[in-house]
Amino acid sequence: MTDHPITPPPELVEQWINEVDQGNIFGEHLASRAAQWGADQELKACCDHLRDHQWGFVQRPDGAKIHRAVYLQQSRRPKPPSLKEQAFSDLADAYNADKIDDTTYENIRRALEALPDD
Secondary structure, eight states: OOOOTTOOEEEEEHHHHHOOOOSHHHHHHHHHHHHHHHHHHHHHHHHHHHTTOOEEEEETSSSOOHHHHHHHHHHHHHOOOOHHHHHHHHHHHHHHOOOOOOHHHHHHHHHHHHSSSO
C-alpha cells in the first residue's frame, strides 16, 4: 500500500479479503469494494470542501432549499425506495394496467398509508 490519501487502511482491506470465498471472484470483489470505498472518500472530501468554504444553499427540484453538500450527498448516493414506497409504486402500476378494481386499489392504498414510513 502507498500513503496516498485515499488508500484504504489495512484493516479494511483485510475485512474485504475475509468477505469473499478465495475462488476466482476474489480480484473482482476486491477491486469493486476498493472502487466503492475510493468513491465514497472522494464524495466525502467534496462535501467537506463545500461545507468548509460555506458554499451555501441550493434549491432542489421539489423546491426545498438545502445545503449544497447535503444536496451533493443525496444526489450521488440516493437512498433506495422504502418497502412502503415500492408497494405504492407497484400498486399504482397494477391499477394503471387495469389489473385491480377501484375498491381493491383504495383498500390497499389506505392500508399502505397507515404503515409507518421506515
